[in-house]
Amino acid sequence: MSETLQTAAAPEAGANPLLQPWQTPFETPPFAEIEPEHFLPAFERAFADHAAEIAAITHDPTLPDFANTITALERSGKLLSKVAAVFYDLVSAHSNPAILEIDKEVSLRMARHWNPIMMNAVLFGRIAMLHEKRAQLGLTAEQMRLLERTYTNFYRAGAGLDEAAKKRRAEINERLAQLGTSFSHHLLGDEQDWFMELGEDDRAGLPEAFVAAAKATAEERGMAGKAIVTLSRSSVEPFLKSSSRRDLREKVFKAFTARGDNGNANDNNATIVEILALREEAAKIMGFATYAAYRLEDSMAKTPEAVRGLLERVWKPARARALADRDALQELITEEGGNFSLAPWDWRYYAEKLRQRRADFDDAAIKPYLVLDHMIEAAFDCATRLFGITFAERKDVPVWHPDVRVWEVKDAAGQHKALFYGDYFARSSKRSGAWMTSLRDQQKLDGEIAPLIINVCNFARGANGEPSLLSPDDARTLFHEFGHGLHGMLSNVTYPSLSGTSVFTDFVELPSQLYEHWQEQPQVLRQFAKHYQTGEPLPDDLLQRFLAARKFNQGFATVEFVSSALIDLEFHTQPAEASRDVGAFEKAELEKIGMPAEIALRHRPTQFGHIFSGDHYASGYYSYMWSEVMDADAFGAFEEAGDIFDPATAKRLHDDIYSSGGSRDPEDAYVAFRGREPEADALLRRRGLLEATPAA
Incomplete structure (x- = not known):
């Protein structure tokens, strides 16, 4: 799509809704008015506006101070943030061929826009001057945090490099942007x-x-x-x-695990090889031996060794438990007269049978009680009881698809706090998975700006007017993403760069994983788990069996996750040359850790969007487990208080974790809430892995 074609096809700027004030409730995006052809002209204007704002800051003749440099940077790029938020929501949640084609160009243009900003030597000189004398500037704690993060972000982007290194780093960034977009498009295509x-x-x-x-x-x-x-x-x-049809289980499993690895136009193998080589080169330009070392320096974990230590500590008991479960599943197959060895497509089927036998529980029994609407109500009610916020559905806010629902969120005083969008059902225009994002972040730099927060899931829709029923995993996912949502909705910071989920990757999963705990609390389930046909509450014996079964199959779940996290770490710590054959690398690494043949990675490399469709979780997939150490320990504060809605504990949780965004160091935030550092064994206890059988 050439630039001349774009300009020729561009509508008049006056007709472009992305460039007009939004006359909608709460100034929300008017989705029905926005067409794909509006995006490129809007991005053009936004890039130009932002570049002019940056030039004004860079060439300001007055001496640098916090206001004319750091605050000015925070105020810049408003139109770009506004246009990009709408665009990327559609790319992920409701794409079409026109949007995906534009995405290819926008990803490249975005890299070309940000590279000269983040590598601007004059601008970095102003920031560095302020950073050097930061102790004398009389800054608030939040301002100090913002200055430190701004300096770190510019430094890590290459602002201090010589010109030749900057040029190469910029070329790498542009190419990585294109490759990440290709990876996600390939995956969506196969799906x-x-x-x-x-x-x-x-x-x-x-x-x-x-x-x-x-x-x-x-x-x-x-x-x-x-x-x-x-x-x-x-x-x-x-x-x-x-499914009791083993042949069909095999067919579905193989198709699912082959996404991005079919030798077709959507194949991701070559994309991965190039991504890894470029990331390694970028890390070396920055003076790091590996990409993992570069990425993890700016995290809670700090080093690849710390990450590997956590993963290996969990891996050993998880593998031992999985091997014991494997043998029990094989015995079950033999007992039923099956003349075959357990395969990966059999594990979930026979694990369900074993769970029914050992715990007298299966997902199908509880699913009729986990109605989507009731679980949404449960998530809202827990937030009300913990944080005093309330939710009222709004039918007058524009949405990107008829399935999307919107709620107005008010604080305990009845004041407007946020809007919450829920997009819950799977559809072909939506990428797989579940995520939280925003159309607008909270800030107070120029008056109170209320956030527009989104949860996207891929639940199965009920047929013929029946409600959507969730599995226990689905219900947990709903609470998980809502926990992220609360992190955005409860944010109470001044500066946009520190808002909501703008925290280290290995801290960002704490608010979401912690919130999962409330979903499985007996008093919550007794109130909100009601049969979709009769309205009867969840029977107490079924509730007790569900709670007893929670730790069942945790060996499998933990092996599935930790193996993926270890593969991510190995991809980014070993020389890129070692993974030129992605499949062979995957196989060798799994053999090295003793991966049970009957369990597959949660994400095979060619479909591992977390680490290859962008760099947010690259070398960082471990973050879910790093955060789980904290969340398992953090919920203990409510248990010790004897009330899962204890007001004093909830207030600390609100003030120190959910509302503080990135305005303070995450370790300090956690200790402020809990009174001490997290206790690592809480994770193993939660998963029932502290006393696993020794490895074979």
């Missing part, structure tokens, strides 16, 4: 292209609710009257748990 139709004979073992959801998915794809399995995790995992 969109594949489905498996379920004939009457193909439905053996599948619960009615799953078949109903499969029919709803088919209808959404224009195949009314049929039922299909797609490559959305919310479709694949329940199928693998329930």
Whole structure:
């Protein structure tokens, strides 16, 4: 798409809703008015405006001070933030071929815009001068944190490099932006292209609710009257748990794990090789031996060795538990007369059978009680009881798809706090997974700016007017993403760069994973888990069996995750040359750690969007587990108080964790809340792995 074509096709600026004030409730994006062709002209204007703002700061003739340099930087780029937030929401949650084509160009243009800003020697000189004399500037704690983060971000972007190194670093950034976009587009392409139709004979073992959801998915794809399995995790995992057709389980599993690895136009192997080589080169330009060393320097973990230490500590008992469970599953197969060895596509199916036997519980029994709407109410109610905020649905706020719902959030005094958008159902225009993002972040630099926070999930829709029913994992995901949402909604900082989830990657999962704990509390489930047909509350015996079964199969779940985190770490600590054959590298690393053959990585490399569709979690997938050490320990504060909604503990949680954003050092924030550093064994206790069987 050439620039001349863009300009020729561009609508008049006056007609571009992205460049006008939004006359909508709470000045929200008017999605119905926004067309794909509006984005490139809007980005052009936003890039130009931002460049002019940066030039004014850089060439300010007065001596640098906090206001004319750091605060001015915080005020710059408002239009760019506004346009980009809308665009990337659509790219991820409701794309189409036109949007994806524009994404290819925007990713490159974004890199070309930011490189000269972040490597601007004159601008960095102003920031460095302030940083050097920061103790004499009389700054508030938040201002000091902002100055330190600004200096660090510019330094790590290469602002202190010589011109030749800057030029090469900029070229690498541009190419990585293109490759990350290609990776995510390839993955979406493979996911969109594949489905498996379920004939009457193909439905053996599948619960009615799953078949109903499969029919709803088919209808959404224009195949009314049929039922299909797609490559959305919310479709694949329940199928693998329930289907008694081993041949179909194998077919679905192999398609799911082959995404991005099919030798077709969507193949990601070459993309990964180039990404890893460029990241390694960028790290060496910055003076680091490996990309992992570069990335982790600016994290809570600090070093690859610290990450590996945590992962290996968890790996050993998790692998031991998984091997013991594997043997029990194989015995079950033999007992049933099966003449085959347990395979990865069998694990979930037989684990469900074993769980029913050992804990007298299976997901299908509780699913009718986990109605999506009721679980949303539960997430809201817990937030009300903890933090005093309330939620009221709004029908007058524009949305990007008819499925999206919006709630106005008010604080305990009844004042407007935020808007919360929930986009819960899987569809072909949405990438897989679940995530939180924002259309606008909270800040107080120029008056109170209330945030617009989004949760996106991929739950299966109920068919024929039936409600959507969640698995326990789905319900946990809903609370997890809502925890991220609260981090954005409760943010109470002055500066945009420190707002909400603008924290270290290995701290950002604390508010989300901590919030999961409330979803499985008996008093919450007794109130909100009600049968979708009868309205009857969850029977107490089923509740007790559910709670007892929570630690079942944790060896599998932990092995699945930790192996992926270790692969991520190895990709970014070993020389890039070692992974030129991605499949061989994957195989060798799994052999090295003794990966059970019957368990697959949670994310095989060619579909590992966390680390390859951008760099946010590159060398950082371990972050979920690093945060879990804190969240398992943090919930203990409520348990010790004897009340999961204890007001004093909730106030500390609000003030020190959820509302402080990136305005303070995360270790200081945690200690302020808990009174001490986290106790590492809390994670192993939570997962039931402290007394695992010794490894074979």
